[in-house]
Each structure stands twice: as C-alpha cells, then as structure tokens.
Amino acid sequence: MFLFRKCLITLSFCSISFALFAQSIDRKATPETKSLYHSLHLLLNKGIMLGHQDDMAYGLNPDSSSWKYVPGRSDIKSVTGDYPAVFGWEMGGIETGAKNNLDGVSFDSIRSYIEQIYNMEGIITISWHQRNPVTGGSAWDSTGDVVKEILHKGHYHKIYEEHLDKLAAFIKTLKGKNGESIPLIFRPFHEINGNWFWWGKGKCTDNEVKELWHFTVHYLRDKKHLHNLLYAYCTDRFWSDSAYLERYPGNKWVDILGWDIYQAYNTGTNQQFIHGVDTMLTMLDNISSIRNKIPALTEFGYNGLPEKNWWTDVFLKALQGHRISYALAWRNAGCENGKCQFYVPFKGQVSAPDFEKLYLSGKMLFLKNIKPYDIYGRK
Ligand code: BMA
8 A cells, every 4th residue: 555655656666666576477586587677677767778689799890791709899889889788699590409590600609698798797688580390490481380289289299398498408508607597588489479480470379379388488487497587578560459468478477578670661761660669669668567567679670770860860769758678679690692681880880970879878778887787686
C-alpha cells in the first residue's frame, strides 16, 4: 500500500522499487545474473544503451574493405573512442558442432570476446539462427513442419534436444575469473511474428511456438541447469498490442520484451521510420511496464547509412521521450561485389561525424557510461 501511494507520488521511486522487487524468470539465477537483471531495470532511468552485433570481431576500413580479428578494434570505438555498452553475438552453427558460426566468426573467438566484455562490465546478448532440425537447412528453410515435428517427441525432438545440448555446452564454457558463469541475454526464435524463419508465423501456430518456447526454457534452465540466462522475446514490426502479444509465451517465460526494426520496406523513409519506432515504442512502453518487464530494441539499422545526419535527425528523434534498455545495431558485415551490409559508421563513413555527435550528446549510454554501475555486483 505504501509502495502504491508512493508510486502515485513519484514515478521514479516507483520504478526503482519495482526494479528492486522484480525477479527474473529463473528463481535459481546466479548472483551475477540477478545483478544484471536489476542493473537493467535501474539503468532504464539513466538512458538507452547502444549495442552492436559482432562489434569486436570485424568491421570496415575507410576504403570499405574489411578488417577482422584485430585485438582492441571496434568500428564504434574508431569513431567515438568508446565501445558500445551492449554486445551481440550469434550462435548459429553451434548446433552442428561447427568451429565457426554462420557468419564465419569462430566460437573460440566469441568465447574470448564474451569473457573480455564481461571483465569490462559490458552487457552481452546472444541470438541464434538455428538450423532447421528436420532438414538440416538454414534457419530460413521452413520445410518439414518443423515445430510440430519437434514437439512430437519423436526423432526430430531428439535432434532439437541435441541442438540445445550443444548450445548449453558452449554456454557452460563462458566463465568469469572466479569460475562464475557469465550472464547472457538470450534471444531465441527472434522476429517470431515474421514469416521467414522455421519458427515464424505461417510456419507453425501461435500455440506451437509458445509450447516450443516453454520447452526450450525448461530444458536449458531445469535440465541443463543454466542459471545465467535472461530471456528476450522479440518480434518484427507490429502495429497493435495484440499483434505484439500474439505469440508471447507468457510472463513466467520472458524477462525482456523487444522487437526488431530496420529503415526499410514500409518503414523505409525517415518519416516512416520515426513514426514506426515512436508508435511501436509507445505500445512497448505500455506492454512492458504493466508486466514489469524490460523493454528493448533488440535489432535496428539503416543499411549503408547513406544520410549524413541520420543518427541525430532520425534515430534520436525516433527514440526521444521513450524508456528502453538498449538498442542493438546489426552487424558491419562488409561489402562484396559492390553490395554492402553495415549498420554503424566506421572511420571515414559519411555518418561518422554525426554518430560522434550522438556520442558526445550524452543521449545514449556507451561502455564508459555504464561501467560505474557495477552491472554484475562484483565490487
Ligand atoms: C542477417 C544478415 C545475415 C546474417 C544473419 C545472421 O540479418 O546479417 O548476413 O547471416 O543476420 O547473423
């Protein structure tokens, strides 16, 4: 009652109190994971953290050729002098026992980057473009009624379990200096309402994908005893609360509520992008705060960043006035045959000065900004 009255009086007291009482879905979460969870809640009041996929592994040179595996290098750092606050890594390929992930980054290097990031107080999130367990094809191959087959406890269910075993075995190797498991934000079955992955819409029913989610969390948490994971639910664009929640597995199964959006297709112009992000964030603010979950923009980007003031004129405008935990830019894959894929500027890129302006504005949080918060409670 006291808390309720206080909540009416001051919003920030309320969110801080909620943060202190909030618990992740894993009651046996390790102390560092609990601490990360509380830090994410508390940091919501400090600003939006900038994230980047594969930040330390590769990027682009000023002439648009690529660099790879250069210790200490990062495109974000080359422009701002600082690392992002959140680092994304991709697990696709772990399920086959491959040495490298589907984007050619070795799991050994991913392990050492993750350890380095944890030691620097950065935040780590993993995605998984898991191969189709029925056909062995890519995550984009949806032939074979995959989710139904997995749920049927037959041959393909076993294969799916083997995939999870391999993922779990890798996660178990991620350790801090005292042997503790490194906390990760795990974002399985991402873009769950899109129709391009085998777990997507039109490839299985809402109930099937929810059941698959429940099974997956149960297996990793309760059978493989992984207690260092926070779970992020993630859709593609959505235009109503009910569309966002259509495939939502439930409050007991999710810690972070996110979505992915690119400046492309029906959010292709600056105005459409600003309007889309603003509209979806308004809905997400509401959906997550009534559930006391952490909202996030789990992937975003404007491929090739052709506009010089995009960061401050479009991106910041779109986020303005909203509370989200982090926004993760997708990977700087590079250029091949004149076609490029990159989502943050590198030295010499046309939007680099504007990105530096964003950095200097203090309107987003980078690694140096979050370091003082003792994210994992180790001090
Ligand atoms: C996609 C693209 C692909 C990549 C995949 C997994 O969005 O970046 O090039 O293979 O993500 O990281």
